[in-house]
Amino acid sequence: MGLTTSGIIFLSLAWGIILSLVTYCFYKVFRIEQKK
Amino acid sequence: MAKKGEREQWGTKIGLILAVAGNAVGLGNFLRFPVQAAENGGGAFMIPYFIFFLLLGIPLMWIEWGIGRHGGKFRHGSAPGMFDVLWKNKLAKYFGALGLFISITILIYYTYIESWTLGFSVFSLFGMYSNETRETMTGFLSSYQGITKSETFTSLWPAYILMIITFALNFAILYKGISKGIERLAKIAMPLLFLFAIILAIRIIALGTPDPAFPENNVANGFAFIWNPDFTALGNPNIWLAAAGQIFFTLSLGMGTIHAYASYLKPDEDIVLSGLSTASTNEFAEVILGGSIAIPVAVAFFGLDATKQIAQGGAFNLGFVSMPIIFGSNHFPLGEVFGFMWFLLLFFAGITSSVAMGQPVVAFLEDEFGMDRKKAVTTLAIGVLAAVQFVIFFLKFGFLDEMDYWAGTFGLVVFALIETILFMWVFGADKAWKEMNNGGDIQIPRFFYYIMKYVTPVILLILMIWWFVQSAVPTLLLENAKPENVPYIWGARILMITIAVVIILMVKRAWSINNHNKVM
Numbered sequence: 001m002g003l004t005t006s007g008i009i010f011l012s013l014a015w016g017i018i019l020s021l022v023t024y025c026f027y028k029v030f031r032i033e034q035k036k
Numbered sequence: 037m038a039k040k041g042e043r044e045q046w047g048t049k050i051g052l053i054l055a056v057a058g059n060a061v062g063l064g065n066f067l068r069f070p071v072q073a074a075e076n077g078g079g080a081f082m083i084p085y086f087i088f089f090l091l092l093g094i095p096l097m098w099i100e101w102g103i104g105r106h107g108g109k110f111r112h113g114s115a116p117g118m119f120d121v122l123w124k125n126k127l128a129k130y131f132g133a134l135g136l137f138i139s140i141t142i143l144i145y146y147t148y149i150e151s152w153t154l155g156f157s158v159f160s161l162f163g164m165y166s167n168e169t170r171e172t173m174t175g176f177l178s179s180y181q182g183i184t185k186s187e188t189f190t191s192l193w194p195a196y197i198l199m200i201i202t203f204a205l206n207f208a209i210l211y212k213g214i215s216k217g218i219e220r221l222a223k224i225a226m227p228l229l230f231l232f233a234i235i236l237a238i239r240i241i242a243l244g245t246p247d248p249a250f251p252e253n254n255v256a257n258g259f260a261f262i263w264n265p266d267f268t269a270l271g272n273p274n275i276w277l278a279a280a281g282q283i284f285f286t287l288s289l290g291m292g293t294i295h296a297y298a299s300y301l302k303p304d305e306d307i308v309l310s311g312l313s314t315a316s317t318n319e320f321a322e323v324i325l326g327g328s329i330a331i332p333v334a335v336a337f338f339g340l341d342a343t344k345q346i347a348q349g350g351a352f353n354l355g356f357v358s359m360p361i362i363f364g365s366n367h368f369p370l371g372e373v374f375g376f377m378w379f380l381l382l383f384f385a386g387i388t389s390s391v392a393m394g395q396p397v398v399a400f401l402e403d404e405f406g407m408d409r410k411k412a413v414t415t416l417a418i419g420v421l422a423a424v425q426f427v428i429f430f431l432k433f434g435f436l437d438e439m440d441y442w443a444g445t446f447g448l449v450v451f452a453l454i455e456t457i458l459f460m461w462v463f464g465a466d467k468a469w470k471e472m473n474n475g476g477d478i479q480i481p482r483f484f485y486y487i488m489k490y491v492t493p494v495i496l497l498i499l500m501i502w503w504f505v506q507s508a509v510p511t512l513l514l515e516n517a518k519p520e521n522v523p524y525i526w527g528a529r530i531l532m533i534t535i536a537v538v539i540i541l542m543v544k545r546a547w548s549i550n551n552h553n554k555v556m
Contacts, residue, residue, distance in 0.1 A: 001257050001340070007264035010079030017086065018319045025313035032309070032477050033049055 044214040051219035054226045057317040058388025060288045065322040067351035070331040077269030084279035093283040095488045101307040102472040104298025113299040113399025122463040135292025141443035143393035150386030151202035160375030166364040183432040211413045225384040232381040237328040246367035258332025290448035293392040304475035404546035433524035453496040465489045
């Protein structure tokens with residue numbers, strides 16, 4: 001079976017969305033905390 | 037611990053985020069999600085999953101943080117008081133009592149399950165299972181639970197002692213308070229949980245094909261099982277409801293726990309960024325880590341067809357039977373260490389959730405009855421310890437399953453619907469919007485106003501009606517219950533009714549002796 005092209009696309013998209021969101025949130029949290 | 041008369045506060049923002057994320061990250065992230073994804077269209081499942089994350093998960097997260105912080109202004113750390121300030125009606129506090137009922141009922145059985153993970157982590161380290169088959173490992177688990185007897189476990193005592201240790205840990209943390217107990221736990225347990233999960237995921241990906249005699253049993257096919265999309269599944273409404281349910285459970289919504297944590301914030305402290313950060317941390321644990329461990333390794337060891345059967349057997353079957361077989365296999369070098377890490381990460385996921393379930397009742401006793409923390413925690417501990425005896429000794433008769441259905445499944449969506457209507461419609465959408473955005477490090481995008489007011493309650497209503505027809509009615513009528521289990525199922529119901537009545541009477545008593553709703 002193996003990962004199909006569409007499987008790789010879905011995995012990459014899902015991981016990409018979540019990693020972007022986590023990075024954005026914690027970048028903001030630490031930056032704002034540093035400013036304070 | 038705060039001085040008498042003062043309300044405690046969180047020490048740091050990151051501590052608060054980790055504590056709420058710890059509340060959300062539970063056993064379901066690592067066991068329930070991959071099973072749901074694999075069974076409901078693979079990669080295609082992520083389409084409704086992300087849609088409901090946007091329309092249900094994130095909005096409800098902000099609503100619960102908003103209700104909690106608002107209630108905290110009036111010195112209310114639990115739902116009865118919080119609802120009472122949202123809706124000036126005698127009934128409001130009784131709707132809030134549902135939040136106390138749900139959190140304490142789940143706490144009763146969840147802590148027992150949590151103690152299994154602690155036990156299995158120790159068993160892994162001492163190599164108490166190796167080269168097991170599905171039959172022998174099922175026997176190992178059931179004898180540990182006292183359902184059967186085996187050479188390893190001839191009585192329930194090991195499980196009972198581990199349950200007592202888990203209970204003691206939980207209540208010691210609760211006794212220490214918000215900053216020195218719950219926050220400190222989150223700062224230790226959450227980084228360790230992520231560290232263990234990342235190590236396990238990397239190890240499993242590196243496994244490739246563990247047994248060259250079966251080349252089709254490999255990790256890549258495990259990822260394919262979860263991620264290759266089956267677009268025809270999107271036409272099935274059950275897939276959409278499964279995705280909505282998964283988002284709902286994974287974020288620990290509708291339990292009254294997020295409210296309790298948020299009540300210890302200052303009135304102008306950010307909740308928008310904190311809420312989004314906790315939701316995204318939970319998704320990282322679920323989709324990226326949870327999706328890379330149990331199912332991929334199960335396919336690599338058992339093959340696709342057997343993994344499908346395991347998945348249909350449920351999350352416990354995957355976590356406590358299949359995973360130990362894998363870690364005890366000759367094809368998994370240092371399996372004792374990785375098994376220890378697997379069960380300890382589940383224990384960390386469990387304990388950060390169970391202390392959150394205890395907090396609403398502790399806050400209720402402190403805020404509404406003026407108890408000090410020691411007395412409040414002791415009262416809760418005695419009540420929970422008494423009730424858990426039934427769960428332990430009647431486990432095989434479906435006692436736990438009955439409690440889990442009404443409090444841990446159906447009750448959640450009912451409570452979430454009530455809180456959404458109270459906050460966005462009774463309290464008022466404009467006031468709620470202002471309350472949530474007050475002091476925000478970022479502002480909530482305006483389109484969420486309409487989602488929270490119209491879309492989220494409609495989705496919750498559809499979920500509630502669907503579950504009522506599909507499962508609540510058959511469960512209530514005992515349609516699928518074994519005849520020998522029926523008296524015990526009724527016992528579970530009587531216990532739950534007793535808990536509900538005690539909570540309602542306590543709420544009534546608290547309001548009759550106190551002047552409520554004075555701003556801090």
